[in-house]
Amino acid sequence: MIVVLGAGESGIGAALLAAQMGLDVFVSDRGKIADHFIQELQLHHIPFEEKGHTIEKIRQAREVIKSPGIPPQAEVLKKASEFGIPVIGEIEFAGRYCSGKIIGITGSNGKTTTTNLIHHLLTSARINTVKCGNVGVSFARAVASRISSHYVVELSSFQLEDIVDFRPDIAVITNISPDHLDRYDYDLTRYAAAKFRIGMNQSSEDTLIIGEIDAGLEELLYEMAPSPHKIKTGPGRSNLVCIDEEELLKFDTSALRGKHNAQNASCAAAAALAEGIKLEVIKTGIQTFVNDPHRMEEVGIVEGVRYINDSKATNVDAVYFALEAMETPVIWIAGGVDKGNDYSQLYSALKGQVKTLICLGVDNTKLKASFEGRIGEIEEASSMEEALQIAQKKALPGDTVLLSPACASFDLFNNYIHRGEVFSAWVKRLKNE
Numbered sequence: 001m002i003v004v005l006g007a008g009e010s011g012i013g014a015a016l017l018a019a020q021m022g023l024d025v026f027v028s029d030r031g032k033i034a035d036h037f038i039q040e041l042q043l044h045h046i047p048f049e050e051k052g053h054t055i056e057k058i059r060q061a062r063e064v065i066k067s068p069g070i071p072p073q074a075e076v077l078k079k080a081s082e083f084g085i086p087v088i089g090e091i092e093f094a095g096r097y098c099s100g101k102i103i104g105i106t107g108s109n110g111k112t113t114t115t116n117l118i119h120h121l122l123t124s125a126r127i128n129t130v131k132c133g134n135v136g137v138s139f140a141r142a143v144a145s146r147i148s149s150h151y152v153v154e155l156s157s158f159q160l161e162d163i164v165d166f167r168p169d170i171a172v173i174t175n176i177s178p179d180h181l182d183r184y185d186y187d188l189t190r191y192a193a194a195k196f197r198i199g200m201n202q203s204s205e206d207t208l209i210i211g212e213i214d215a216g217l218e219e220l221l222y223e224m225a226p227s228p229h230k231i232k233t234g235p236g237r238s239n240l241v242c243i244d245e246e247e248l249l250k251f252d253t254s255a256l257r258g259k260h261n262a263q264n265a266s267c268a269a270a271a272a273l274a275e276g277i278k279l280e281v282i283k284t285g286i287q288t289f290v291n292d293p294h295r296m297e298e299v300g301i302v303e304g305v306r307y308i309n310d311s312k313a314t315n316v317d318a319v320y321f322a323l324e325a326m327e328t329p330v331i332w333i334a335g336g337v338d339k340g341n342d343y344s345q346l347y348s349a350l351k352g353q354v355k356t357l358i359c360l361g362v363d364n365t366k367l368k369a370s371f372e373g374r375i376g377e378i379e380e381a382s383s384m385e386e387a388l389q390i391a392q393k394k395a396l397p398g399d400t401v402l403l404s405p406a407c408a409s410f411d412l413f414n415n416y417i418h419r420g421e422v423f424s425a426w427v428k429r430l431k432n433e
Contacts, residue, residue: 016144090138090139106157153168168198170274
């Protein structure tokens with residue numbers, strides 16, 4: 001019997017694939033399973049339990065598939081180890097049954113934009129492809145659907161921790177910067193090593209595309225992934241796609257903006273070229289690409305003031321890229337649940353353009369202290385409406401109001417999507433007044 005631990009999108013996808021492969025499968029979740037997932041399990045006659053794990057069921061498993069959100073030190077995983085039961089992740093499991101080509105993307109920032117852009121470029125070249133993994137549907141669900149020849153898979157460090165033999169034909173590492181360090185004992189090298197596992201099983205027939213990675217970490221990458229053909233992109237230059245220092249094309253008519261998106265576009269273009277897509281198709285694809293919401297999304301211009309929703313920027317590096325891309329005076333809305341941020345990394349990106357910082361959160365003490373004396377005005381708000389009312393008063397025609405929080409959203413919002421939606425809805429109402 002296969003036991004799937006965790007009944008989110010990842011676990012349900014693994015259960016559906018296991019059932020399709022004729023395997024005896026049981027799903028167990030420590031919490032409450034969402035109603036729509038329960039309906040799927042019942043539709044496919046897959047037994048399950050919620051609000052706790054039955055250890056005897058775990059003991060009967062020949063293999064356990066864990067969801068990426070379950071930390072390695074979880075008690076249920078310790079039990080599986082005691083019983084001598086192999087534990088793998090959903091990515092590893094789905095990879096066993098994937099007959100198509102796999103393009104895997106990981107990195108600290110930009111991986112979703114890069115995943116979306118690669119998917120768009122392949123689709124523009126009329127290649128049958130699906131995006132999945134950490135974005136869209138789970139990899140296992142996509143494989144179970146058997147509708148694609150190519151799988152563009154976004155991969156988090158948590159997902160890569162649990163691979164054994166998973167091997168992408170093309171792997172992309174956009175960049176490495178501090179994130180989720182509480183999972184890795186605040187050791188950047190351990191975090192990077194988890195990301196670098198994406199290339200550990202690749203052979204000389206495969207391709208590894210390398211974005212912005214520090215020289216010290218690059219040495220670790222080469223140790224962990226010695227075999228694939230390596231392509232370096234960048235360095236990031238505004239409106240230029242560069243591969244191995246060569247300027248490939250401009251994307252000044254694209255909705256993408258900033259050096260970080262030039263880097264993302266370079267990684268995506270390198271992947272498309274490795275797949276044999278013509279340069280003209282790539283150029284057109286980059287120009288026609290529309291990114292997902294909450295990622296440097298321009299949501300409106302009201303009375304000459306531009307409003308940008310970058311709610312997905314939940315770490316310092318992402319905010320650095322956003323501020324660096326600004327070409328006008330900025331009213332910056334930031335704050336939320338601090339993740340151990342070092343805000344001093346943002347000082348050079350201020351460029352004297354940030355005229356007002358609006359701290360949006362339950363506790364703004366650290367954020368205020370970090371920028372006192374470095375930004376002309378610092379205001380506080382306890383709701384998005386209050387923050388935007390302050391921004392509206394401070395902004396002049398030609399200014400930009402930028403929501404780029406550098407923090408998690410859970411003090412005032414359900415998640416970064418909810419935070420961005422509240423921001424965008426307020427701006428749209430303002431436009432219609």
